Structure formats: C-alpha cells, structure tokens
Amino acid sequence: MVLTTLAHHMDLVWLQEAYHRTRKDGAAGVDGRTAADYGANLEENLRSLLDRAKSGLYKAPPVRRVHIPKGDGKETRPLGIPTFEDKVLQRAVVMLLEPIYEQDFRGCSYGFRPGRSAHQALQSLWREVMGMRGGWVVDLDISKFFDCLDHKHLRGILRQRVGDGVVLRLISKWLHAGVLEDGRVLHSKTGSPQGGVISPLLANVYLHEVLDTWFEREVRPRMRGRCALVRYADDAVMVFECQDNAERVMRVLPRRFEEYGLTLHPAKTRLLRFQPPGRKSRGSDDGPPPGTFDFLGFTHFWAKSRKGRWVVKQKTAKSRFTRTLRSLSQWCREHRHWPVAKQWVMLGHKLRGHYAYYGITGNHRSLDHLRWQTERIWRKWLSRRSWAPMPWVRFERLLARYPLPPAKLRVSMYPS
Numbered sequence: 001m002v003l004t005t006l007a008h009h010m011d012l013v014w015l016q017e018a019y020h021r022t023r024k025d026g027a028a029g030v031d032g033r034t035a036a037d038y039g040a041n042l043e044e045n046l047r048s049l050l051d052r053a054k055s056g057l058y059k060a061p062p063v064r065r066v067h068i069p070k071g072d073g074k075e076t077r078p079l080g081i082p083t084f085e086d087k088v089l090q091r092a093v094v095m096l097l098e099p100i101y102e103q104d105f106r107g108c109s110y111g112f113r114p115g116r117s118a119h120q121a122l123q124s125l126w127r128e129v130m131g132m133r134g135g136w137v138v139d140l141d142i143s144k145f146f147d148c149l150d151h152k153h154l155r156g157i158l159r160q161r162v163g164d165g166v167v168l169r170l171i172s173k174w175l176h177a178g179v180l181e182d183g184r185v186l187h188s189k190t191g192s193p194q195g196g197v198i199s200p201l202l203a204n205v206y207l208h209e210v211l212d213t214w215f216e217r218e219v220r221p222r223m224r225g226r227c228a229l230v231r232y233a234d235d236a237v238m239v240f241e242c243q244d245n246a247e248r249v250m251r252v253l254p255r256r257f258e259e260y261g262l263t264l265h266p267a268k269t270r271l272l273r274f275q276p277p278g279r280k281s282r283g284s285d286d287g288p289p290p291g292t293f294d295f296l297g298f299t300h301f302w303a304k305s306r307k308g309r310w311v312v313k314q315k316t317a318k319s320r321f322t323r324t325l326r327s328l329s330q331w332c333r334e335h336r337h338w339p340v341a342k343q344w345v346m347l348g349h350k351l352r353g354h355y356a357y358y359g360i361t362g363n364h365r366s367l368d369h370l371r372w373q374t375e376r377i378w379r380k381w382l383s384r385r386s387w388a389p390m391p392w393v394r395f396e397r398l399l400a401r402y403p404l405p406p407a408k409l410r411v412s413m414y415p416s
C-alpha cells in the first residue's frame with residue numbers, strides 16, 4: 001500500500017532524536033558549520049529546520065565533494081559531504097522510511113540495514129555455496145552505481161510505497177542539490193552522492209526493485225536446481241547449481257540493468273566455475289579448474305579442511321591487504337617523530353580495527369602476515385628519524401616493551 005501521510009510524525013522531538021543519531025565528528029559541509037556550532041543553539045535551529053522542511057522553504061545546499069583513494073591507490077572515489085543540518089534532516093527522513101522498507105526488503109539484502117552486517121552476508125553466501133556443494137558464480141559489478149542512479153526511476157519506485165508530498169519533495173531536493181567541486185556547483189540528472197545519510201537507503205530501495213525482487217519473482221521460478229543471491233549495497237553475487245542457468249541469467253542481466261539506467265562493468269562482471277576440484281555438477285561441461293572471486297573484501301576459494309573435506313574458505317583480498325599496508329605506511333611516515341609509546345597505541349588501534357572485520361575463521365594467516373608487515377613498516381620509519389638505521393636487535397627490544405596486538409579471530413564463519 002502507498003502511505004500518503006508520514007510527515008506529521010516528524011516533530012521537534014523527532015528531530016532531536018535524529019540529531020542524537022547523527023555523527024558529530026564528521027567533516028563540515030559547504031557552510032563550514034560543525035556539529036558543535038549547530039548544537040550551541042540546538043532547539044532554535046531544529047525549530048527553524050522543522051518549519052522550513054514542512055513549509056517547503058527548505059533549500060538543500062550542495063554537497064562538498066572530496067576524492068578518496070580506492071583499493072588500487074591509482075583511482076579515486078568521489079565522496080559527498082553534506083552540511084550538518086542536512087545530515088540531521090536526512091536522518092529524520094531515514095527514520096520515517098526505514099520501518100516501511102524493512103517490511104519489503106528481501107532476506108538476500110544485507111547492506112546498511114538495522115541488525116544486518118557484512119559478516120552475515122558472508123555467512124549466508126558460505127551456507128548457500130556449501131549447500132549446493134559448489135556451482136557457478138555470477139560476480140556482479142555495477143559501474144559507478146551512485147553516479148548513475150536514475151532520478152526518474154527512483155521517484156517512480158518511491159511512489160509505489162510513499163505518497164507523502166513533504167517527504168518526496170525533500171528527497172527530490174537532495175537529488176538535485178548538486179555538488180561543489182573546485183569552486184563550481186555541478187548539477188546532474190542522475191546519481192546520489194556517496195556520503196549522504198539518505199543515500200544508502202535510496203540505493204537499497206533502487207536495487208531492491210532492480211535486482212532483488214526481479215531475482216525472486218522472475219529468475220528463481222525459471223531455474224532448474226538451486227540458486228541464490230546475496231547483496232550488500234551495490235556489491236552482489238549470484239550462485240547457481242547448474243551452468244546453463246547461470247549462463248542464461250548472465251545473458252539477460254545487462255538488459256535488466258539498462259532498463260534502469262545502470263551498466264555492468266564489462267571486465268569485472270564475470271561468470272566462473274566455483275566447485276570443489278574434481279567435481280562435475282549437473283548441467284555443466286568439463287572446463288577450467290574452479291576459480292576464485294572477491295566479495296566484501298575477502299577472496300573465496302576451495303581448500304581442504306582439517307578432516308580432509310573440501311570447504312569454502314575466505315582470506316583477505318589482495319587489494320584490501322595492499323591498501324591496508326599502504327595506509328599503515330603512510331601513517332607511520334607522517335607520524336614518525338611522535339613518541340614511540342604514542343605510535344604504539346595508535347598502531348594497536350589500527351590493527352585491532354582490522355582484526356575486528358577480517359578476523360574470521362580461516363583467515364589467521366593473513367592477519368599474522370599483516371602484523372609482521374606492520375612491524376617491518378614501523379621499524380623502517382623509526383629508522384628514518386635519524387641518519388643511522390635502527391638495528392633489528394634494538395627493534396626487537398622495543399617490540400618486547402611495546403608489542404603489537406597478536407592476530408585474533410572474532411567471527412566464526414562456519415556452523416558449530
């Protein structure tokens with residue numbers, strides 16, 4: 001059903017809750033106003049924001065665009081930074097829409113949803129592949145998804161569930177606010193800036209219609225054998241038990257995405273055989289050995305378990321590992337003149353943060369290797385503090401006093 005009255009829920013108390021849920025340590029937007037500045041006169045600011053939002057006088061300011069390096073270090077990813085007031089209002093709208101769409105979203109979607117995580121997506125994918133004993137994987141990569149999200153299609157999808165004019169008008173203003181880059185405001189008929197509070201929800205709403213619902217209603221009933229979809233935001237993987245099913249879906253996928261203004265990356269979107277060595281699945285031909293694929297920062301591959309059975313394992317993807325090392329080296333270079341104790345504390349925080357995500361069952365070797373590489377990087381930049389390099393004997397004494405945290409597995413991928 002279409003819900004036509006939603007904005008009446010958004011009152012001063014609602015905006016106060018949105019303010020408390022908004023991060024206060026983010027960078028300032030185009031107005032240069034920080035969270036501390038906004039909170040100094042909070043109630044008056046929120047009352048003014050509420051009045052402007054409901055009367056239609058609110059003007060969405062352009063987002064400030066910055067570029068952050070991607071995994072390879074050569075390309076960059078554009079990131080939009082809204083003003084703090086914009087973040088609060090976007091959070092208030094997300095609080096309105098999230099309960100509605102959480103009833104509609106499929107179980108295959110895990111990204112930016114309450115109570116769901118990337119680790120759950122990885123566990124779901126592991127269960128599906130192991131349940132099929134391998135199959136054929138369609139590894140999806142959408143080219144510049146957040147830049148190509150079509151406004152017309154998005155408004156049509158939203159109107160299927162939301163008919164409140166105030167909410168739709170606010171979303172439309174955010175989509176057309178433009179970005180500030182190099183002193184110029186650029187406007188586009190497509191895209192939703194990465195970094196906006198509401199962008200992840202809009203992305204989920206869009207891909208729910210484009211991919212999730214289409215897979216459940218159109219693809220699954222036509223398949224022979226088992227199939228599954230696991231999606232985290234715009235990163236998705238399909239698994240099929242039969243080769244011919246995977247090939248049929250691979251042929252129609254580009255047309256499906258083109259209907260909604262999206263394009264699949266021709267080189268990164270691929271179909272690969274993913275089965276235990278020596279196994280031939282129903283409907284498949286003898287072909288190359290099982291490949292590997294990356295999903296959510298992990299490389300998935302077949303290996304023998306301790307009991308000698310073929311199981312799917314995950315290890316840190318090479319691109320993510322390299323990016324982490326590059327980031328650690330850059331930090332050590334910039335802070336090499338800090339006191340050693342202070343460096344040790346910060347490096348410990350960085351390693352524990354890495355372990356918290358990548359510390360899954362079977363990935364201990366990658367974590368150990370990262371810790372070893374971190375020690376080498378730390379010694380390298382400590383040696384640059386003077387003309388004479390630090391001998392290993394002296395560095396080992398330093399490590400005895402300031403040991404880096406050991407690798408620790410925090411998430412179990414396999415059922416107990």
